Amino acid sequence: MTRVLVLYGTSEGQTETVAERIGDVLEAAGHDPTVTHVLYRPESLRLTDYDAIIVGASVHGGKHQRYVTRYVKKQVDELNRLPSAFFSVSLTAAEDTDEARDRARRYVAAFLAETGWNPDETAVVPGALKYRQYGTLKRFVMKQVAKRTSEDSDTSREYEYTDWTDVESFTTDFVGSLEKSSAR
Structure with a gap:
């Protein structure tokens, strides 16, 4: 049984939801996942206690959470030594255009370049519009963005764009890849 640490950073909770689904898929496959927020991880948590690591972060204003970036930079040697994966959650990934898909991939490339991390797998995951969790200013801004890219501007509800089949495939x-490497 492979021990897999799933660390995440989130602002409105969608990245946490994705991380939990990843944990469920890992457990169903017979692995031993630990899913925890980067900021609220137990002090006793050590990457060396795990066989593989998955990290997730969401994009806001074109960048992933600073605290996730700092954590990955600090742990980059261990992350590069272990089998690892990174998933990036963003609304940009929800836009159905080549330009948006390229932009979402550039966010990942910039994060990896900044941190020096070379994960074995990466994924770009469409996020969610969680209007009811936003403050007044953010709700207004997000509504304006949504009007330009979709019809999803009713601020009395939330919109989820995450493709759960893609998350499970990732x-x-x-x-x-873990099973292949352990079979060698």
Whole structure:
């Protein structure tokens, strides 16, 4: 049984939801996942206690959470030594255009370049519009963005764009690479 640490950073909770789904898929595949927020991880948590690591962060204003970036920079040697994967959650990934998909991939490339991390797998995951969790200013700004890119501007509800099949495929692909490397 492979011990897999799933660390995440989130602002409105969608990245946490994705991380939990990844944990469920890992567990269903017979692995031992630990899912925890980067900021609220137990002090006793050590990357060396795990066989593989998955990190997730969301994009706001074109960048991933600073605290996730700092953590990855601090742990980059261990992350590069272990089998690892990174998933990036953003609304940009929800836009159905080549330009948006390229921009979402550039966010990942910039994060990896800044941190020096070379994960075995990466994924770009469409996020969610969580209007009810936003303050007045952010709700207004996000509504204006949504009007330009979709019809989803009713601020009395939330919109989820995450493709759960893709999240599960990302996880099973990573599990497959773990199983292949442990069989060697």
